[in-house]
Amino acid sequence: MPGARPTSRDVARAAGVSQSTVSLVLGGKWEGRISPATAGAVRAAADRLGYRPNLAARSLRLGTTRTVLLMIPTLSAPFFGAVHAGAARVAAEHGFGIVVLPWPDDAGPARSPFAAPHEAIDGILASSLAVEAVARFPGTPAVMLDSDPAGPTPTVDFDVAGGMAALAAHLGALGHRRVGHVAAAIDQWTFRARGEALAAAVRALPGGSYRRAAGPLTVGGARAAALGLLDAPDPPTALVCDDDAMAAGAYKAARARGLAVPGDLSVTGFDDDQLATALEPELTTVRLPAAELGARGMAALLELLGGGAPAPVSLPGRLVVRGSTAPPPHDRRTGGIPGA
Numbered sequence: 001m002p003g004a005r006p007t008s009r010d011v012a013r014a015a016g017v018s019q020s021t022v023s024l025v026l027g028g029k030w031e032g033r034i035s036p037a038t039a040g041a042v043r044a045a046a047d048r049l050g051y052r053p054n055l056a057a058r059s060l061r062l063g064t065t066r067t068v069l070l071m072i073p074t075l076s077a078p079f080f081g082a083v084h085a086g087a088a089r090v091a092a093e094h095g096f097g098i099v100v101l102p103w104p105d106d107a108g109p110a111r112s113p114f115a116a117p118h119e120a121i122d123g124i125l126a127s128s129l130a131v132e133a134v135a136r137f138p139g140t141p142a143v144m145l146d147s148d149p150a151g152p153t154p155t156v157d158f159d160v161a162g163g164m165a166a167l168a169a170h171l172g173a174l175g176h177r178r179v180g181h182v183a184a185a186i187d188q189w190t191f192r193a194r195g196e197a198l199a200a201a202v203r204a205l206p207g208g209s210y211r212r213a214a215g216p217l218t219v220g221g222a223r224a225a226a227l228g229l230l231d232a233p234d235p236p237t238a239l240v241c242d243d244d245a246m247a248a249g250a251y252k253a254a255r256a257r258g259l260a261v262p263g264d265l266s267v268t269g270f271d272d273d274q275l276a277t278a279l280e281p282e283l284t285t286v287r288l289p290a291a292e293l294g295a296r297g298m299a300a301l302l303e304l305l306g307g308g309a310p311a312p313v314s315l316p317g318r319l320v321v322r323g324s325t326a327p328p329p330h331d332r333r334t335g336g337i338p339g340a
Contacts, residue, residue: 006049014045022046027095029306066096068301070294071103071126071133073186073217077288078273083145087293094302096122103133120307123301128291129299130188138237143301145293148189149312154304156313160190160270161197163286163317164240167268168201170319171238175327176266177207180229180236182222182246186212191242194270198240199270211236215246221251223256230257230265237265237328244269244276247283247324262326272320281323288317 008026012019017038025042045051070087072080095238099121121221126133127145131153134142142153149155171179184191195212202210211269213228215221222241229236230253241247251261259265261281269276272287292315300310332340 006051008051010049010069011042011045014049015018015041017042036327039301065120065122067121068096068098068298069124069137070098071101071124071129072303073103073128073313074247075100075102077243078275079243079271079288080127082273082290083294084298086291086296087125087298088294089291090295090298090302091224094296100127103129106143117150123305125277125294125297125301127297128188128190134334141301143297143310145297146190149314154300154312155311156293156300157178157315158190158288158293159314159316160288163270163288163319164194164197165201166218166317166319167240167270167284167286168205170321171240171266171268171325172202172205172208174325176238176267178206178209178234178236178238179211180226180239181210181212182225182229182239182241182250183212183214184217184246185221186217194242209234209236215249217243217246219245219249219252222250223252225252226253227256230259238325239265241267243271244273244279244285247285248279251279255305262290262324264329266325266328268325276320276322279324284322284325285320286317287320302328 008019008022012022014175021038022042024034025039026046028274030039042334062142070084072083074080079241084098084100114271119142124137124140125144126142129147131144131147131151144151144153144155146156146157149157160193168179179288181195181198183195199210202208211229211232213225215225221325226249239250241250250267254261261267267283269283269285272285276283276285296313296315302315303310
């Protein structure tokens with residue numbers, strides 16, 4: 001009848017395949033069983049007809065909700081928006097939806113937003129949180145993002161240690177030796193790994209000196225931490241910040257002390273979100289593929305839900321050099337030796 005909603009039978013007829021083939025393709029279970037050309041023909045027919053699967057009916061048949069819970073520390077950071085976008089894209093390709101639950105680091109053990117989690121969600125993605133965050137969801141399959149790869153839960157991580165080592169090498173090549181770390185005061189693997197790698201890399205430089213000051217993962221918290229470093233004897237000539245928002249706080253600290261970036265003080269960030277190019281001068285930072293983290297994490301969770309055992313994944317970052325770093329100024333107190 002005119003205006004009737006197309007069915008899987010209509011798609012099968014249009015693509016010249018069986019209904020079971022349509023179910024396999026649109027359910028994301030065709031690889032290794034159906035040729036890519038046939039899968040493409042099914043998708044094209046579904047798009048042409050405007051077919052959308054009845055997820056409620058399919059969930060009843062499979063005994064699943066086709067819903068994933070994405071746990072993140074905050075909704076305000078652009079980084080986690082990109083993580084969600086990547087995860088949501090892969091989820092949609094397989095007929096899954098995503099519910100987002102912000103869970104700040106200081107909030108204690110996570111409490112489920114559902115009366116019966118096992119009836120509401122099929123799995124969990126937890127980004128940049130401790131593995132204990134999913135402890136209130138016993139028996140629910142989970143994948144940790146940007147988390148300790150030595151933990152009991154499958155992980156998709158960034159090579160944050162490699163990123164910090166690249167920043168230290170860049171600053172060392174410019175002549176910096178006194179490096180301050182504006183660190184996030186969050187007890188999580190990703191920030192511990194960043195700090196340990198930066199400290200080791202700076203101390204490996206001839207005459208390298210590393211100092212650390214921690215604060216909340218905010219612009220104001222970073223400003224206060226950076227001021228503590230800049231007001232110390234023999235202050236650093238470069239500040240390495242745990243993310244780009246903290247770098248903005250370091251810029252504010254530099255202005256408060258009458259220091260020019262990068263003429264008097266070099267500053268670097270981590271993440272390469274939109275803020276990095278909004279700052280003036282633009283920020284030297286490490287680009288982390290946040291959307292890919294979400295996408296690869298969702299793919300790993302789907303593998304886990306399918307009975308597989310996803311292998312750990314480590315995604316490399318990339319050093320992006322911009323205008324916030326330069327050779328250190330000559331220090332009159334040390335006879336004109338840069339960064340001594």
